[in-house]
Amino acid sequence: MRFKTQKISYWFFATCMLLFSLQLVYGFIMGFAHMGMDGLHEWIPFNAARATHTNLLVMWLLTGFMGAAYYIIPEEAERELIFPKLAYVQLGALVAVGVTSIIGFHFNWWEGRKFLEIPRPLDYLVVIDVLLFIFLVGGTIWKGKRYTTTSMVLFFGLLMSALLYLPGMIHTDHQTVDSYWRWWVVHLWVEGVWELIMGGILSFLLIKLTGVDREIVEKWLYIIVGFTFLSGILGTGHHYYYIGTPRYWLMIGGIFGALEPIAFLGMAIYAIVMAKRGGKTQDNKMALSWTIATAILSFVGAGLLGFAHTLPQINLYTHGTLVTAMHGHLAFWGAYACIVLALITYAMPHITGRKVQDSSMNTFAFWTSNSGMLCMTVAFGVAGVAQVYMERRIGIDFLAVQKEIEIHFLILVISATIFTAGIIAFIWNFIRFGKPIGEVQKHS
Ligand code: HEM
Ligand code: HEM
Ligand SMILES: [Fe+2]
Numbered sequence: 001m002r003f004k005t006q007k008i009s010y011w012f013f014a015t016c017m018l019l020f021s022l023q024l025v026y027g028f029i030m031g032f033a034h035m036g037m038d039g040l041h042e043w044i045p046f047n048a049a050r051a052t053h054t055n056l057l058v059m060w061l062l063t064g065f066m067g068a069a070y071y072i073i074p075e076e077a078e079r080e081l082i083f084p085k086l087a088y089v090q091l092g093a094l095v096a097v098g099v100t101s102i103i104g105f106h107f108n109w110w111e112g113r114k115f116l117e118i119p120r121p122l123d124y125l126v127v128i129d130v131l132l133f134i135f136l137v138g139g140t141i142w143k144g145k146r147y148t149t150t151s152m153v154l155f156f157g158l159l160m161s162a163l164l165y166l167p168g169m170i171h172t173d174h175q176t177v178d179s180y181w182r183w184w185v186v187h188l189w190v191e192g193v194w195e196l197i198m199g200g201i202l203s204f205l206l207i208k209l210t211g212v213d214r215e216i217v218e219k220w221l222y223i224i225v226g227f228t229f230l231s232g233i234l235g236t237g238h239h240y241y242y243i244g245t246p247r248y249w250l251m252i253g254g255i256f257g258a259l260e261p262i263a264f265l266g267m268a269i270y271a272i273v274m275a276k277r278g279g280k281t282q283d284n285k286m287a288l289s290w291t292i293a294t295a296i297l298s299f300v301g302a303g304l305l306g307f308a309h310t311l312p313q314i315n316l317y318t319h320g321t322l323v324t325a326m327h328g329h330l331a332f333w334g335a336y337a338c339i340v341l342a343l344i345t346y347a348m349p350h351i352t353g354r355k356v357q358d359s360s361m362n363t364f365a366f367w368t369s370n371s372g373m374l375c376m377t378v379a380f381g382v383a384g385v386a387q388v389y390m391e392r393r394i395g396i397d398f399l400a401v402q403k404e405i406e407i408h409f410l411i412l413v414i415s416a417t418i419f420t421a422g423i424i425a426f427i428w429n430f431i432r433f434g435k436p437i438g439e440v441q442k443h444s
Helices: 004-034 046-077 084-106 120-143 149-163 175-210 214-239 248-277 285-307 312-318 322-352 360-394 398-404 406-433
Strands: none
Touching: 004 046, 004 084, 004 322, 004 406, 046 084, 046 120, 046 149, 046 175, 046 322, 084 120, 120 149, 149 175, 149 214, 175 214, 175 248, 175 285, 175 322, 214 248, 248 285, 248 312, 285 322, 285 360, 312 360, 322 360, 322 406, 360 398, 360 406, 398 406
């Protein structure tokens, strides 16, 4: 750790681990419910479990991104974070709003819009909290000694994410208009500005872990960012096919949606080439493994499995089925969960002064969680394809089909257990690192 205030990120990462664990509990509740074992229904109905599972996911990823920024920005800007005490207030307020929302979901206090379930009054608090965060990292860059491409890409990703939260708050009672704006948040986050955050963190990790010159790593970052926006912005059209918007979206969404995997492929090639080119001997092999996993699995989960249902002719049948859940899991895991875990693995030895990153526990965590997630993806995929044929092609009733595919959820729960064993090992290893130290060390 080169700056004392970088240790703030530890508390964000610890919160991440807590929220992530809770997310998995709700995943299991849903997995068992799909198998017909819905004993908790009276207290936690499926809709509450689903909203909790997905919102906790978004919350722990955002907390991870914030922690990453509090670690990366001081190092890139070469100065301490401004007003460090406020960063703790910002974390506390974020957790308070998040926990209130999650409790609210269990009492039917929610908006009913997938991924944007947080009740409106709490949305305003989220906005204030995120503005405080943007002020702290933005101010640090502003007052810093240098502006790097890495910190700029990361910062603009975070700023744009904050701004793109606002379209989701536009009030309307028209179903189509509401859906239209919802996608500005959901799609333009994961297939637009979050890719900047991912690109910024990826570039920071590649510079640190491979020893390749900053100029080279950052030059390619620009090109990938260009591709992301070229395809991602109009790619929003792949959600406008059949929601009541004009027909021209079929063409726009079809073409630009199909181009989106190129940006993810670019990101994968970029990371692999940089890792091969750099001959740096480093003592954090697991951080590099997680970095490469991000690059490859985001291409498979987002690029390939996104492409699998992005064409209007296919989406007509697969929309809103378990095929979407198949893609959603591997895309979120590969692109955003892995990059957060990569940065945590990189930063922890520096924050705590302990070097347990390359332990067998962490190696087990890496392989077990990734294998488990790949099996989960297959399980969702098989269930999804069966669902599409029976429900959408043959026309069997929704609930009758759900009964038919119950068996696939046994495989899902087994795969999820393997995945969870990996995550428990990761968290255990996180705890083994111990608490942050206050001292500043010298390292590259
Ligand atoms: C890391 C990037 C990505 C993540 C995290 C992600 C995640 C998701 C999630 C969670 C959904 C469900 C959203 C909802 O119904 O509210 C979804 C839907 C969708 N995604 Fe992605 N995605 C990513 C990239 C892509 C890419 C690159 C493509 C195209 C090649 C794509 C194509 C689609 C399509 C067509 C749908 C709509 C499915 C439906 O109609 O039910 N996604 N994605
Ligand atoms: C213990 C592990 C997990 C289990 C058992 C699990 C199970 C489930 C189930 C059953 C659903 C609902 C599918 C439906 O609508 O019927 C779901 C939704 C979802 N889960 Fe998980 N999950 C787990 C972990 C994760 C992880 C680690 C991530 C992200 C990295 C994730 C991301 C999502 C997303 C994005 C959705 C919404 C998908 C959509 O919109 O179609 N889950 N999960
Ligand atoms: Fe999309």
